[in-house]
Amino acid sequence: xxxxxxxxxxxxxxxxxxxxxxxxxxxxxxxxxxxxxxxxxxxxxxxxxxxxxxxxxxxxxxxxxxxxxxxxxxxxxxxxxxxxxxxxxxxxxxxxxxxxxxxxxxxxxxxxxxxx
Amino acid sequence: xxxxxxxxxxxxxxxxxxxxxxxxxxxxxxxxxxxxxxxxxxxxxxxxxxxxxxxxxxxxxxxxxxxxxxxxxxxxxxxxxxxxxxxxxxxxxxxxxxxxxxxxxxxxxxxx
Numbered sequence: 001x002x003x004x005x006x007x008x009x010x011x012x013x014x015x016x017x018x019x020x021x022x023x024x025x026x027x028x029x030x031x032x033x034x035x036x037x038x039x040x041x042x043x044x045x046x047x048x049x050x051x052x053x054x055x056x057x058x059x060x061x062x063x064x065x066x067x068x069x070x071x072x073x074x075x076x077x078x079x080x081x082x083x084x085x086x087x088x089x090x091x092x093x094x095x096x097x098x099x100x101x102x103x104x105x106x107x108x109x110x111x112x113x114x115x116x
Numbered sequence: 117x118x119x120x121x122x123x124x125x126x127x128x129x130x131x132x133x134x135x136x137x138x139x140x141x142x143x144x145x146x147x148x149x150x151x152x153x154x155x156x157x158x159x160x161x162x163x164x165x166x167x168x169x170x171x172x173x174x175x176x177x178x179x180x181x182x183x184x185x186x187x188x189x190x191x192x193x194x195x196x197x198x199x200x201x202x203x204x205x206x207x208x209x210x211x212x213x214x215x216x217x218x219x220x221x222x223x224x225x226x227x228x
Contacts, residue, residue: 036140104161105151
């Protein structure tokens, strides 16, 4: 595998389900991100991890729970989601130096999530 | 609140035509990135511009960063169907706040 991979590519879940999205980066980067992409909205940054430490949580509802066990893997645990959470969830990674966050981002293909 | 406005939102042209898309803000950015996103995929970085007035070329694509580092343009010469996609710009804040601000994107369709 190369680049940034995400699984699953598509997910349909009910509002009472619990599911997890997985992201793996094979680029040796030290920062990973979760973004939400919805129609007619700019990309929304959800979480940032730098060297496995969460450095940003942009007021994301607690029904989204991130986990970063190491600098190559990132998970997004989902529970009791709402229909308005349906969107494309993108994982990205970058190489950061010090606090110079948000350098060039390398994205995975995304997980298309539908909440019924 | 920093905003990045992209125009036009949608563009449908014939193969061989030239086009320009714009990314504008009232805020100053330390750098600006352009990405292309194809259906069912994540955005892919095309270029980063850093210096005011900078021009970068990537084959038929020409990117320019405004002198004041508040705006940028992407010009495509002789567009091809393979150029079809969503073009996104993202500006990195100046100073200590390097957070990326994303535009809504320009959806380009190049018809054969």
